[in-house]
Amino acid sequence: MPAASSHRRGAAPSGRRPAADPWKVDLRELGRRAGSMRDWEKTVPAQAGWGIEMIGVPEGAHVELHLRLESVMEGVLVSGEVDVPVTGQCARCLEPIEDTVHLDVQELYAYEGSTTEATSEEDEVRRIDGDFLDLAPLVRDTVVLTLPLSPTCTPDCSGLCVDCGLRLDDLPADHTHEVLDPRWAGLADRFTPSKEN
Numbered sequence: 025m026p027a028a029s030s031h032r033r034g035a036a037p038s039g040r041r042p043a044a045d046p047w048k049v050d051l052r053e054l055g056r057r058a059g060s061m062r063d064w065e066k067t068v069p070a071q072a073g074w075g076i077e078m079i080g081v082p083e084g085a086h087v088e089l090h091l092r093l094e095s096v097m098e099g100v101l102v103s104g105e106v107d108v109p110v111t112g113q114c115a116r117c118l119e120p121i122e123d124t125v126h127l128d129v130q131e132l133y134a135y136e137g138s139t140t141e142a143t144s145e146e147d148e149v150r151r152i153d154g155d156f157l158d159l160a161p162l163v164r165d166t167v168v169l170t171l172p173l174s175p176t177c178t179p180d181c182s183g184l185c186v187d188c189g190l191r192l193d194d195l196p197a198d199h200t201h202e203v204l205d206p207r208w209a210g211l212a213d214r215f216t217p218s219k220e221n
């Protein structure tokens with residue numbers, strides 16, 4: 025199965041202006057003065073490619089952002105909670121899984137030219153791009169790191185019966201397949217209630 029390509033851009037095919045991307049925050053509204061604060065409550069569509077092999081976020085799924093943006097000296101601190109719908113398949117019984125992942129996030133986006141930006145490696149810190157802060161990479165990275173490699177439909181899913189392939193949790197607890205040794209087959213017949221004489 026192909027690995028999820030996390031760099032595909034799935035959002036906002038119409039319009040190239042950054043403001044058209046619902047994941048981008050226009051910081052001109054926040055202001056650079058340290059201490060400026062703004063609540064960011066929004067529902068935005070998930071972009072494509074947020075997932076791993078057996079579980080992921082469906083493109084366009086409604087991601088709920090309950091965030092606070094706070095202007096600090098070096099940039100903008102993003103903190104709060106994000107609810108992300110995920111769908112996938114149980115690694116044990118292959119049943120579909122539908123769930124919502126709840127994420128706590130706290131991340132500093134550094135201003136271009138700030139000390140934090142100047143002293144950090146390229147991939148160590150998130151950056152503010154001009155007047156815009158892109159929330160999508162933060163949510164994508166956080167959710168992808170949270171996803172289990174082997175998701176299960178229930179924490180103790182018993183998987184499939186190795187003999188008949190049915191879901192064990194759907195079968196009676198004593199489900200077994202009596203594999204009769206052919207040498208005993210004749211004996212078994214004698215003990216099977218036969219028709220009345």
Ligand SMILES: [Zn+2]
Binds near residue numbers: 177181
């Ligand atoms: Zn299962």
Ligand SMILES: [Zn+2]
Binds near residue numbers: 185187199200
């Ligand atoms: Zn079975």
